[in-house]
Amino acid sequence: MFHRLAGVLTALALTVLAPGVTTVAAQQTLTLYTSQPQQDAQRTVDAFMAAHPNIRVEWVRDGTTQLMARLRAEFAAGNPRPDVLLIADSVTMESLKAENRLLAYPEANVEGYPAGVHDPQRFWFGTKLITTGIVVNRAAPVRPTSWADLLRPDLRGQIVMPSPAVSGAAMIDIAAKAQAPGLGWDYFRRLAENRVRPTGGNGDVMRQVAGGERLYGIIVDFLPLREQARGVPVEFIFPREGVSAISEPVAILRSARNVEAAKRFVDFLISRPGQELASAMGYMPAMTGVAPPATFAGVTSVSLLPFDAAAALRDDAMIRRQIREIFGE
C-alpha cells in the first residue's frame, strides 16, 4: 500500500513540478510587486527574463492600495520583500518617497521622455499613460458621452466603478475629478445618489460590464479597448469633460536586496523594447515616438483633466474621509 501510494504521489509531484524545473538554473532573484493585470504582469516578466536569463523574477499582483497594505505590514515586520514596485500612480510613489522608502536611480536613461513623466530626482519613472473613462455594454440603451451623463436617472443602478480601496487608478480618478471645476465632491454625491457603488478593481468592473451584470462602468482605458478587440461586446468612451491619467510608475525600494537586478528591470521598462511591449499589450506607451497600440486606432485627441498631484498627496486623509462619507466603507 505504502509503495503504491508513494508511486502515485511521486508521479503527481513530478507533474506538478515539471514546469518549474526549467527555472532552477537561474542565479539571482528579483522580487516585484505590481498592480498590472495578471497576464500583463506575466508577459512583462517573461520578456524581462528572456532579456536577462540570469535573473529570475518572483512577483505578486494585487490592487495598488492592497499592495501598499501588504508592503506596510512587511515594513512593520522589518522584512520588506520586494526589490521593485510597479504600481498605478505617482502619488503613492511620492508618499513612499516622503517616507524615505525609495532608492533614487539618477543614472537611468530617460531620453525620449517628456518632463513630468518621471520624478525630477529620479526616484520613480512613469512607464505608460493610462486614462480612466467609461465602458458601455453594447446592449445598453444609452451611450453616455460625458461624466455628467452618468447622473441620468435612466442609468440609475446600472453603473459600476472601481473601488479606491483596491485600485490606485480609481483613487487618482476620484482625486482629479474632486479637484475639477464643474465636477467636485458634489459630482460624487450625486453619483452615489444614482446608486453608483465602488466594488473591486478595474478587472472586476470589466467583468461586470462584459458579462452584462451592469451596463456602464468607470474604468481604465486599455482593458475595454483590448476586450473589445477580442470580441467582447463592449465599447470604451473618453468623456467630453476630459479624463484623469496615471503613469504606472516603477521604483526601486531602499530596502531592495538585489539593487542591480532592480535597476535592470527599470532600464527594461523605460527602454524602447520595453515601451514597444507595453504598446503591444494595449497600453499607451509613455515614451514619445513609440507607436500607440492598434486598439487606440480610432482615438484622435483626448483632453486630460488638470491634476494637482502635490495637493492630492497633501489632502490624502481628507480625500479618503470624503470617499468614506459619500460611499460608505
Next chain:
Amino acid sequence: MTLGPTFRRANDTSFVEAVLIGFLCLFVAALIVWPMVRLALEAIAPGGTPTLAPMFETLREAATWRAAWRSFETSLVGALGAVALGGAFAFLVALTDIRAKLALVFCFMLPMMVPPAVTALSWATLAGPASPLLKAVGLAPPPGSDNPMYSAGGIMLLLAIQHAPLAFLVLRAGLRAIPRELVEAGRLSGAGTAEIARSIVAPILWPSIAAALALAFVSALGNFGIPAILGIGERYYVLPTLIYVRLSSQGPTVLTQAAILSLIVAAIGVAAVMLQLFATRRASMRLAARPGAPLALNLGRWRLLVEAAAWTLLVVILVLPLLALIATALVPAYGVPLSSATATLENFREVLLRQAATIRAFANSFWLSVGAAVVLAALALPLGYALVWKRSRLAAAIATAADVPYALPGVVLAIAMILVFLRPLPIIDLSLYGTVWLIFVAYLARFFVLAAKPVIAGFQQLDPRLDEAARVAGAGFVMRARTILVPVLAPVAIAGGLLVFLTAFNELTVSALLWSAGSETLGVVIFNLEDSGLPTLAAAISVISVAVMFAAMGLLQAISKRLPAGVLPWGNDR
C-alpha cells in the same frame, strides 16, 4: 522487580515514548495553545499594555455589529437550509426503500468536499446574464439584470448546500436510532402519524437536529470562500470577510481590531454550541436497548417519483454548477458566448504553462498539503497510542486542544498566527511572516485533528493485548512500533493523511491572510483571479483542483474497506 506485566503497563514508559509525548506537548503548546492565548491577550492588552479601549472602540463601530449580524443571519439561514436539505436526504436514505442509496449518498456528499470559493464561483457563473451555459441555450437573463448569486440570499443558499452533507451525516445517525418497536407500539395503541411524530419521533430526533443545526451553523460562520466571492464585491461583509478586507487594505495597523473581531466570531460559535448543549440537556432519551431494527418505510408507488425528485435535485446542486464552471473555463473571454467556434483550451494553457503564479500555486498547495499530511499522520500515531492504549491524561488534553483550531473559524487561527509570527522568533531570530512556512505551520495546527481522528478510531478497534503480548515477549517500544503499530495502523494513518491533503490542497481561509510573494496557494490564486476580474482563468484552475480532489477521494474510497467505520467524511459506515 517481581511485579507482573499488568502492573508494569501502568508505569513503564520507555524513553522513546516519553520523547514522543514530550514532542507532542511542545507541538501543541507552541502551535495551538500559545497562539490562542496570544490572540486573547491582544484583545485585552494590545502591545503588552492592559487596556480595553480598542475593544470598546471596535464594539462601538456600526460596521462591527452589521457584520456580526450578517454573519449570524447568513449562518443561521444557511444552517436551517442545510438541516432541511440534509434531513430530507437522510430520511430517504435511512428510513425508506429508495434504490441506489450508495450512489445517492456519495453524490450528495460531494458538495462538502468542493472548496467553498469554487462552489461560489461555479454558481456565480451559472446564474446571471453572462452565464456561458445559459447563453448557450438562450436562457440567460437580459443584460443589465443582476446576478442573483451576488447577494445575501445567494450566500445563504450556498452555505445551505455546502453544509447540507454535514447535517445529513448527523441526522442519518439520528434517524437510524428510532426504534421500530416504539413506533409500532404507538401505532398499536391507536396513535395517528401526527401523534407518533410528535410524541415519539420528535423527542428522539431533537438532539440530532440540534446537533446538526449547531454543526452547520458553526461551519457556516467560519466559511470564508462563499461570502468572499459573493459578498465582497457587493460590500456585504460578514465577520471573516470584514477582517480580510480590513487587513488587506490597511495592513497590521488594524491587527488589534482584527484580533477582537475574530474573537467575536469565536464567541458566536461557542455560544451556538453552548445553546445546543443547553437545549438538549434534558432531552437525552434513554432508550431501553439498541433498536432491534431501524424503521423502514415503504414508499410504494411514490418510489419512482421520489427517486426522480432526489436525483433532479442532485443534478441542480452538483452537476449544473460544475458544468457552468467548465463552460466558463472554455470561453476565450468572459462575456463571449460558448459555442463550438469560441471554445478554447487557452485558459488551461495559461494557468498550467504560462502564469508563474498559478504554476507556483499548484506546487505550493501540493507540497504544503503533502507535507502537512505526512507530518500530521506521523504525529497522530503516538497520540493515538498514548490516548487509547496508555490512557494518558496528557494525551487526552492534547487531543482536546487539537480540536480547537479546526472547530473555530479559520480566520481566528490565521490572526493568531500573524500575531505570534509577525516579529522574528526570539533566540533564533527567524521570521516566519512573509514565508510559506507560516502557512505550513498554520496547516499543522488547523488540520491535526483530521489526521488524529481516524488513527484514534483505529487504535480503539485494536486490542491492546497485541501490544502487551509483544512487550511480554521482550520487544522494546521501537521494535513494537515497527512490527505492530505501523503495519496495522498504516491504512488509518494514510486515510488521515489523505483527509489532511484533501482539505489543505483547496484551503483558502487561512492562506488568504497569510500568503506572500511566492507562497500563493491554489485557493488564493483562484480568489485573486476572480477578484481581479479574470473568472475564466479562475474557472480553469477550479476545474483542475476539483479533478485533483475527486482523484484523492477515489483513492480514499479504494482503501475504504480497510478503514474503521465513520472515518471518511462522506460516510463509509454503509
